[in-house]
Amino acid sequence: MVATIKDIAKRAGVSTATVSRVINDIGGYGTETRDRVLQAAKDLGYYKNETATSLVTNKTKTIGIIIPNVSTNFYGNIVNGIEDVAYEHGYSVILTHAGIEGNRLGDSLKLMANRRVDGVIIVSIYLGKKQQELITWLNLPTILLSTQAEGDTLPYIKVDDYQAIYQATQYMIDHHHPTIGLVGINDTDKIAGLPRLKGYLDCLKQHNRPIDRDYIVFGDFSFDAGVAAMQQFFKQKKIPSAIVCASDETAMGVKSVAYENGLTIPDDLSIIGYDDTSIAWMSSPPLTTIGQPLYEMGAKGCERVIKAIADNCEMVSEIVPFKLMVRKTVKTLNDKPC
């Protein structure tokens, strides 16, 4: 059986109240009693029961993370950021998957409610009206990472997807690419999909480039989406000279079938990814990509939540800067063929 403050109290010849004070470093006791208590605690190998504490303080010192059910490096970085600052502040982290496309989100939230987490961080899951209502009802400090809520009712931290893709497209234009494709974006995704599509479209329009539907292939941000898109390009025998991808993984998919078909990157085909996950800099040639400050987003998100818990204040949303990580998968074409 594990020791409790009662055991310590008995052994040290004091009351449980005093033990509690000492343990929590509250002050209001003599140094000798303190030493006696501490010694007794050590002797008994005491470990504080946080669940009991939680019950009375009505705080669990726990923050919940909800992520979609996919295993990409993307989440690893964010979770690391969260966990590190949680640790610094003495918080624990409880992790749940919300299933494919967040279909288990209700369950996840219920779990968070049952566990009485002090705050929650939701990553990359779009929130509809109903889910927002649930969150509002739960009345937990909640922040969204890399996503947004319908009607923008919840605080978030994310990158400006529109600008990011606009800039990526611009970059291809600056490098004189005559035809630029867009691949892997989910056009039913109001947060990560539509704005990116618009960024691409607007950039092209701005430069009086024609929009060619053959160069746009939608998908789900996955590796397979990149593969499928590239296969389609080959099938239609019409391959853009540059491709802007929805994610690094999509870019790898594109690269993979390009490679199989004897295309070299960037000589025969230029590509830009999105996220700057480790695969981007680890692959050869290293992938030029839109860098999201994943770790920092996690860290910052966690900080905000913890602050909101402490000060009982509202959180403010933030658009964090992305950064085009220029590496080796985009080639400069000559303005005009000689």
Place this chain on the structure above:
Amino acid sequence: MVATIKDIAKRAGVSTATVSRVINDIGGYGTETRDRVLQAAKDLGYYKNETATSLVTNKTKTIGIIIPNVSTNFYGNIVNGIEDVAYEHGYSVILTHAGIEGNRLGDSLKLMANRRVDGVIIVSIYLGKKQQELITWLNLPTILLSTQAEGDTLPYIKVDDYQAIYQATQYMIDHHHPTIGLVGINDTDKIAGLPRLKGYLDCLKQHNRPIDRDYIVFGDFSFDAGVAAMQQFFKQKKIPSAIVCASDETAMGVKSVAYENGLTIPDDLSIIGYDDTSIAWMSSPPLTTIGQPLYEMGAKGCERVIKAIADNCEMVSEIVPFKLMVRKTVKTLNDKPC
């Protein structure tokens, strides 16, 4: 304020005991009282407070995961496996990083003890004598994933590292590679390092191949380790025709500097990775690698822990089979040059 069973009891006109029974589906009440209670609970938007339950049942329905402080896909897969089966069994998962090389392991374990998790899963952290004692003292069902304890005192699930590297080396020999390097392995790591080194050495000996220290470069399983090793090969102007790597990331590292120096894979250099993380199949050419059943290891580990909690039984260790994932980074050399 959140509703409690007291509120429900009042509203339904029953005692809290009855409410508890209904909520937990224990039986021993009329259907009409049940309906009344359920209705009241719904009306009040009741969410059970699991911390209170934990306090009385002395079970938290929580399992703790401890992983080293690195963000590689490796852990993503394992954690996914764990989380999925935890979810199925109604368990929550609490995640902590144990710092670089597990230097924060003590803190992590303390946290698990404080939170009174029902079981813990430790991933990829070698456990010395002292840490084992702590675990034993905590008396929590603990399983090790992809690692082992000194003296083998704790149950584990892992792959046979010796055999894995032996087979990888063998594979290179079978493909007639005259010189085979070993890269990225930590020779002070008794679990993941030494056995692999031995597997490599033994295989070479078995085939009467000379051991050339110039072809062995130690490291820490990282991408950078691969980079450093390959740079050394270039510097010493002595590059093996095939390289067995400590991890997929290490393999990507060697591939990366090979690429920079104009070497094509597998034509100029053959490589084998280790782990079969997503980067292995996503890269081009796709990486031949030793596949560890990461997700399954996580799932199985979690199942064992949950079973151990339920039946209060010992866990048994298991060596799970690895699988050489043959892809495209190893070339068959002609037996003799013509």
Place this chain on the structure above:
DNA sequence: TTGTAAGCGTTATCAA
């Protein structure tokens, strides 16, 4: 079938 009440390990209020 239902209710009473003790107790889980803490914290916190009040009094000494």
Place this chain on the structure above:
DNA sequence: TTGATAACGCTTACAA
């Protein structure tokens, strides 16, 4: 500087 003691929200004998 200390100690009694009542909570916290729930489960679980035991009684009715």
